Amino acid sequence: MRINLPTWLTLFRVALLPVMVMAFYWPFRGHNITAAIVFALAGITDWLDGYLARRLNLTSKFGAFLDPVADKLMVAVTLFMLVETHRGGWPGIVMAVTSAIIVGREISISALREWMAEIGMRATVRVAFLGKFKTVMQMLALIVLILQHEKDAEALRLYHIGEGLLVIAGILTIWSGLYYLRAAWPALHDDPIPVIEQDKNA
Structure with missing residues (x-):
């Protein structure tokens, strides 16, 4: 299976999830700012992978499956963390x-x-x-x-x-x-x- 650029961006968004969780809970100076930046970066990649897929006609079945999963994972995990705190x-x-x-x-x-x-x-x-x-x-x-x-x-x-x-x-x-x-x-x-x-x- 060949992975195109939009799908790589989606995979990158999934990889940002544990980074955001660690930044959210790890009590270093500015950890909340770091977690917010990581979440915002994930949001940017969400827009960018969709834009590139449409603009460059780089759609794929795997990308179509993974993109909404990545979005829902990021939002759900963030909501769970906020509820817990x-x-x-x-x-x-x-x-x-x-x-x-x-x-x-x-x-x-x-x-x-x-x-x-x-x-x-x-x-x-x-x-x-x-x-x-x-x-x-x-x-x-x-x-x-x-x-x-x-x-x-x-x-x-x-x-x-x-x-x-x-x-x-x-x-x-x-x-x-x-x-x-x-x-x-x-x-x-x-x-x-x-x-x-x-x-x-x-």
Whole structure:
């Protein structure tokens, strides 16, 4: 199997995951800034590999499989780390509930796509702007929360901004998930399924 440039970038993104985790927990000076930079770099490679794949026509089956897996791994692991470090009180509750919504939606939609592929009726839905907006809000929220996860008094205001962005991302996550459910609903009633264009960031 020949691995092209976009797929190498995706593999690089996967390799950044343990680096981010170590930086997040290792108590060296500036570890939170390092972890935030690594996460932001992963986000940049997410955009870049998709851009290069479309621009240079370097798509592959392996890359199409690995890209969403890498994205979901990075987001899910980051959310788990943030929940673990923000226990108790309303901030912990907000973090846990929002994270559960985001991860739960990703699991549900992945299962829905797999089921529809098995029955040979792969319905997708056009949510290009909504998906991209959700992804931007989610990435910004996680970068801010990684940067300020220790919540010292001087950084508390910025931390609350990150919380707010994550809540917005959670709402958009539910909204975009409903599009997938609406597209798949006819299959649940044995009706013809419309095929609509999909955005991978949905």
